[in-house]
Amino acid sequence: MTLAAATNENLAQISNTLIYSAMAVYTLAFLAYIAEWVFGSRSKVGRSSAALTGSAAAAPAPAVVVKGAQGATGTAVLEKPRVVTRIAAGTRDVPDGPGAAGGTYKGDLYGRIAISLTVLAWAVHAAGVATRAASVRRAPWGNMYEFSITFSMVLVAAYLGFLVARKNVRWLGLPLAGTVLLDLGIATTYLYTASDQLVPALDSYWLWIHVSTAIFCGAVFYLGAVTTVLYLFRDSYENKVARGGKPGAFAVSVLERLPAAASLDKFAYRVNAAIFPLWTFTIIAGAIWAGDAWGRYWGWDPKEVWSFITWAAYACYLHARVTAGWKGRKAAVLGLIAFACWLFNYYGVNIFVDGLHSYA
Template structure:
């Protein structure tokens, strides 16, 4: 099979991945649409039961009815009903659960197709497929959906699927239309064993940061529940959103730290200096500083979690600037990465 044929099949696999992930996005959207009304009805029934028990308890509760914590039987029933409502993961219509299951399977399929596209692209160019912005975007999307799929093995994150797949589909559309470049050889400075090490770790860090940024944004918007309660009723409580965002960031930050260190070593081998104040190098360091500020703010008692997550979103904004604005409008030693 010729390199041209491999490149063509890589494009076919990429287009198929975009289509499959679009279908997954629609499935997750249907899940949320079906889940919210049922959750509201269950909450209303729970509130009715709690109100009835509380009313009955007011007339007949005395000190003998209180438990060891000093709480009346009606209070204990209230806690039990509230816990039951919180622990019922299947307060969703059958059609909604089926849509989420199909969407999850399609997400795994889309992940496999993105992996296939990257492998075929690498075989077509006879190198690691991370030599330009188009290839970086495809592999970054691969790591983003892989991160979501991996988290879904341990947590119920069906509510997150719509946002992750939606973002990935958008990036894939832009990559295929605006950033696409034909399969070609690398420039001489990129022909190094550091390419699969440095750029792969950087791409993995960005993929994880994509999911983390989406969760942070949902956390910051969680105080909008009064505006659209039907939507927010399905998402986890704000503290759980914030903890998930932190868990993802705490994984991505060391990876980005390694990216900068490996890049400096590679720069010394390719250009004779560890640091050349290239725009790409500077912005990579800016990203590191902003995320370090996020982790510091997250660990500081006097800084609110909302402020810390705003800093995290600022870090993701720096990533977007680094791989779009800096790539196209700043001339430097990394200009070949367009």
């Protein structure tokens, strides 16, 4: 049987149509997230540190100030949203952000519409990935196009999974929808590869194990990276308010709707720490697969090297989190460098560097 005969072109075309349809729905979800931020008021749960202490120079902010065991302040990221009117010192903090607690009815309505559209887009997206797999009767990640559409599908699934678990991460919806549209746009425009069979080196059950875990790790690393970026902006905002400065109108409008910097920092650390062992397994699985396919476990191929560099960067980040003097912004920058290594390992190595993984 020839490779062409083994490919179902009708299913491949259906997959393409579904991916484009998903992009259309993601666009609507993206607009709905924007509407949530524009029309929703900030949370009425609490005010910023300076506002609660009576500083006249400080602009009011929605972050609820509480003192925990270590004196950290901030609003919760992972708790179920609930509306309260007063926070006593020493109690647990509450969530904040667009539609999370105390927002306007209109803002919350747009937020619910955005989530519904995201679920619909993900369902269409998943159907596109599934039909792509059915068209060639194999795992749908044999090249960069398939990896990209699967990666963004898993990314959205991880986001929705947090929401199903009743975790307050709706503030991730806007950057996530924009990223998914960018990823699918690049995939369909520059990375598209016609549906075809695998090269012999990839025709292994390890494709299901190694690549699937790499995709899942990348999706979770992305959530940690976006949260880290938001943390850096929110931390700068809080520091300016604490010094008595007056942030600009745009900063007040946007950054007041995010959870507090301490909560964002904690969430980023937790997701990166949770997924790091799986990334370790991904590298080990790749080495075992290389032994089966090429007769050696490690050959300093660029993909192998950058996978290890990524592992080392995240290891340094996690170590920095528990080392005195490397918390907060310093560790956050290190986390972003680690994610940049992951991105280069995916795009840069495959596109710009010749190696045994160039066929991907």
